[in-house]
Amino acid sequence: MSRKSVVIIGGGAGGTILANSLRKNAFDITVIDKSDKHYFQPQFLYIAFKGSKENMVRNERSLLKKHVKLVKESVSAVDLVNGIVKTVDGEYRYDYLVIATGITSNASLISGLAEINEKFGDYHTNVEQSKKVWKNLNGFNGGTIAIGQSYPLCKCPPSPLEGAFLTEEFINLKGLKGKTKIIFFTPYPRAYPAEKVNDEVEPLLKARGIEVRTFFDVDRIDAAGNTIYSIEGDSIKYDLPIIIPPCKGVSGIRYEPQSILNTDNLIKVDKYTCRVEGFDNAFAIGDAAAIPTSKSGVDAHLEAKVVAKILNKGDAKFDGRTHCPFDVGYGKGTFVIGSYDEPVIRYPITHINLFMKHVMAKIYWGSLKGTYDDIFDIYFKETNPAKLKKKYGK
Amino acid sequence: MTDQNRKLIDSRGSSCPGPITDLAIAYRNSKIGDEIELWATDPGVKADIQAWASKTGNLVESITEDKDRITIMIKIIKR
Numbered sequence: 511m512s513r514k515s516v517v518i519i520g521g522g523a524g525g526t527i528l529a530n531s532l533r534k535n536a537f538d539i540t541v542i543d544k545s546d547k548h549y550f551q552p553q554f555l556y557i558a559f560k561g562s563k564e565n566m567v568r569n570e571r572s573l574l575k576k577h578v579k580l581v582k583e584s585v586s587a588v589d590l591v592n593g594i595v596k597t598v599d600g601e602y603r604y605d606y607l608v609i610a611t612g613i614t615s616n617a618s619l620i621s622g623l624a625e626i627n628e629k630f631g632d633y634h635t636n637v638e639q640s641k642k643v644w645k646n647l648n649g650f651n652g653g654t655i656a657i658g659q660s661y662p663l664c665k666c667p668p669s670p671l672e673g674a675f676l677t678e679e680f681i682n683l684k685g686l687k688g689k690t691k692i693i694f695f696t697p698y699p700r701a702y703p704a705e706k707v708n709d710e711v712e713p714l715l716k717a718r719g720i721e722v723r724t725f726f727d728v729d730r731i732d733a734a735g736n737t738i739y740s741i742e743g744d745s746i747k748y749d750l751p752i753i754i755p756p757c758k759g760v761s762g763i764r765y766e767p768q769s770i771l772n773t774d775n776l777i778k779v780d781k782y783t784c785r786v787e788g789f790d791n792a793f794a795i796g797d798a799a800a801i802p803t804s805k806s807g808v809d810a811h812l813e814a815k816v817v818a819k820i821l822n823k824g825d826a827k828f829d830g831r832t833h834c835p836f837d838v839g840y841g842k843g844t845f846v847i848g849s850y851d852e853p854v855i856r857y858p859i860t861h862i863n864l865f866m867k868h869v870m871a872k873i874y875w876g877s878l879k880g881t882y883d884d885i886f887d888i889y890f891k892e893t894n895p896a897k898l899k900k901k902y903g904k
Numbered sequence: 905m906t907d908q909n910r911k912l913i914d915s916r917g918s919s920c921p922g923p924i925t926d927l928a929i930a931y932r933n934s935k936i937g938d939e940i941e942l943w944a945t946d947p948g949v950k951a952d953i954q955a956w957a958s959k960t961g962n963l964v965e966s967i968t969e970d971k972d973r974i975t976i977m978i979k980i981i982k983r
C-alpha cells in the first residue's frame with residue numbers, strides 16, 4: 511500500500527491526539543495550526559476563580575511525535591472537492607483531511623457584550639481574560655454577581671455552573687456572603703440541562719443561596735444601565751457580570767462546498783464516523799464538528815481515536831460518549847456521563863470525583879501522546895453509562 | 905408553507921446539553937410564522953419543549969412518538 515497524506519487543521523486536543531495516533535509507516539501527517547502554543551483550556555476556570563498562576567501552556571511541537579510535521583500557518587480556504595487546503599503562504603494537497611479547528615468565543619455577537627467583556631473578562635477565551643475575572647472578584651465588595659452563558663453553544667456544558675459554584679465559594683470564604691447576591695442564568699429549563707445531574711446539583715445551589723434564572727437566553731446587554739436582557743423578555747441588573755461569550759465555529763476559512771457548514775459554522779458530519787457530509791476522505795472532530803454531544807476535550811479525544819481507527823484499520827464507530835468533569839466547589843465534584851444510547855446518568859458528588867478531574871488535568875500532556883491509552887480504555891469501559899446506571903440507579 | 909419557513913432539527917441521541925440547545929439556536933434564527941420540526945430520543949424533551957413554549961409564548965402543534973423517535977412540531981408565533 512502506498513503512503514497516504516493526512517492533513518489535520520488545528521493542533522488542539524483533538525488534532526494532536528489524532529496526529530499522534532496514526533500509523534507512522536502508513537501516513538505522512540501534517541498538522542497546520544495558526545498558533546504554536548497549545549493551551550489546556552479547562553485551566554481558565556482555575557485562573558479565573560482560584561487565581562491559579564499555572565497557565566498550562568506548551569509548545570505544540572513538543573506535544574507531537576517526531577514524525578508528525580507541524581506547520582505554523584493560518585488556514586484560509588479548504589477545497590474538499592479537489593482536496594486542497596490553502597494558507598496565506600501555501601497549498602497542501604491531501605488524501606485525507608481532518609478538520610479540528612475547535613470553536614472560538616466572540617463577544618461582539620451579542621449587542622453590548624463586547625463593551626463589558628473587555629473590562630470584566632471571561633473564562634472561555636484566554637488567560638488574559640480569565641485573569642480579569644480573578645482581579646474583578648478580588649476587587650468586589652458586595653452587590654449582585656450575574657454569571658452564565660450568553661449563547662446556547664458553549665464549551666464544556668458544566669463550566670457555566672462550575673463558575674457559579676466557585677464564585678460562591680470565593681465570596682463565602684471572603685466573608686462577603688451577607689452582602690452578595692449571586693444569580694446564575696441559563697438558556698436551559700433547569701440549572702443543569704441533563705436532568706439526572708440537575709437532581710444532584712440543584713439542592714447544592716439552593717443550600718448555597720445561588721439564585722437560578724432558567725430560560726434566560728441573552729438577547730442584549732445595556733452596558734450603561736448594568737442590565738442583561740433575555741430573548742424571553744426578562745432582565746437581570748448586575749454589579750459584577752461574569753458572562754461567557756457566544757462560541758461558534760471559527761470564521762475566516764472559506765469552504766468549498768460551503769454547504770458543509772451549519773448556522774454556527776460547525777462542520778456537518780456523520781455522528782458515528784465523524785465523516786464530513788458528502789466526503790468519504792474528510793473528517794471533522796472535537797468542538798468544530800456538529801455532533802450532538804458536549805463540546806469537551808474528552809469528546810475531542812474519543813472522536814480522534816475513532817477517526818484514527820478508521821484510517822489505521824478501516825472501521826470504528828463513535829458512540830457519543832461524554833464524560834465531563836464538574837467541580838461543584840469546596841473540593842467536591844462529579845462527572846456528566848452519557849452516550850447516544852444512554853441519556854446522562856445519575857452520578858454522585860464526591861471528593862474523589864474532583865480528585866479525578868485534577869488527575870486528568872495533570873496527565874493531559876501525556877494523554878495527548880497516547881501515554882495512558884491503555885488506562886483510558888479500561889477507565890471508559892468501567893465508567894460506561896449503561897454499567898454505572900445499574901450501580902447508581904435511575 | 906414554503907421550505908424556507910420550515911426547519912428540521914435532528915437532535916436524536918443528544919442528551920447533554922440536549923435538544924433544547926438546538927431549539928434555542930433555531931429560535932434565535934427564526935421569524936414569526938416559521939415551523940420547526942424537532943427530532944429527539946430523550947423522553948425528557950417533551951416536558952422541556954412544553955415549558956419552553958409556554959415561557960416564550962410559542963406553539964407546540966404536535967408531539968408524536970415512534971419506536972425510535974419523538975417528533976415535535978413547533979410554530980413560532982412570538983419573537
Ligand SMILES: Cc1cc2nc3c(=O)[nH]c(=O)nc-3n(C[C@H](O)[C@H](O)[C@H](O)COP(=O)(O)OP(=O)(O)OC[C@H]3O[C@@H](n4cnc5c(N)ncnc54)[C@H](O)[C@@H]3O)c2cc1C
Pocket residue numbers: 519520521522523524525542543544545550551552553554555583584585586610611612613633634635665666669760762763795796797798805806807808809810834835
Ligand atoms: C473554562 C473551560 C473549561 C473546560 N473544561 C473542560 C473539562 O473539564 N473537560 C473537558 O473535556 N473539556 C473541557 N473544556 C473544553 C475543551 O477545552 C475543548 O472542548 C477542547 O479543547 C476541544 O478540542 P478541539 O481540538 O476540538 O479544539 P481546540 O483545542 O480549541 O483546538 C483548535 C485548534 O485549531 C486551531 N485553529 C483554529 N482556526 C485555525 C485556522 N484557521 N488555521 C489553523 N489553525 C486553526 C487553533 O489555534 C487551536 O489550536 C473546557 C473549556 C473551557 C473554556
